[in-house]
Amino acid sequence: MSLTIAAMSAYNEERSITEMVLGCQKYVDRVVVVDDGSTDATADRPASAGAHVIRHEWNAGYGAALRTCFDTAREMGADRMVIIDADGQHDPEEIPQLLQPLDRGVDLVIGSRFCNGNYKDIPAYRKVGMKVLDITTNFLGGLSLTDTQSGFRAYGKRAKGA
Numbered sequence: 001m002s003l004t005i006a007a008m009s010a011y012n013e014e015r016s017i018t019e020m021v022l023g024c025q026k027y028v029d030r031v032v033v034v035d036d037g038s039t040d041a042t043a044d045r046p047a048s049a050g051a052h053v054i055r056h057e058w059n060a061g062y063g064a065a066l067r068t069c070f071d072t073a074r075e076m077g078a079d080r081m082v083i084i085d086a087d088g089q090h091d092p093e094e095i096p097q098l099l100q101p102l103d104r105g106v107d108l109v110i111g112s113r114f115c116n117g118n119y120k121d122i123p124a125y126r127k128v129g130m131k132v133l134d135i136t137t138n139f140l141g142g143l144s145l146t147d148t149q150s151g152f153r154a155y156g157k158r159a160k161g162a
Contacts, residue, residue: 002079006095007032007072009065010086014041021049023092024084027099032072033086034065042086073155083153090152098154107159111152 006024010017010033017033024031031051035043037059047053054068066083073081080102084090090111101109 003030003077004028004080004082004099005030005032005073005076005078006082006084006092007034007069008084008086009034009036009062009069010038010042010046011036011059011065012038012040012042013086014038014045016088017042017086018045018049020084020086020088020092021046021051024082024095025050027092027095028082030076030078032069032076034068034072036060036062036065079157081155083151083155085151094152095154098152102154102156105156107156109154111154 004027006028008020008024008031013020021031021033031046033043033046033051033053035046035053035055037056043053043055052072054072056065056068069081069083080099082095082098084092084095094111098109098111
């Protein structure tokens, strides 16, 4: 039986975290929340919604929280993992669409905030910086990606380090 999890790093996201957990639960088998040392109720709310919560005692940063997501996915024996931001900038209803390429053997799928008009709330200065990073990544990697910095990603078993 295949196990698909959604994992999110969260830091002081008590306002959006429960809605994100409940939204993700419709499309995955388990939801994992890594509370990265929040000082609010971020850790309590997803646990009461049924998520598996791992708490960092202090804010270790996004990279450390992602490492915990990957370690937890391996420990759980997950075949597929979706990383989604806890602040609500990505729509959990798009999870099935993000997972589809994994079913065809793709190892990594990056969701784009620039599709379907999702980029409207991003400040102009951030859009410029993101575009510079996209152009650089695409040029150096020979790729054609629209949002290389997106936190909405799906990983197959090989990509997450089975």
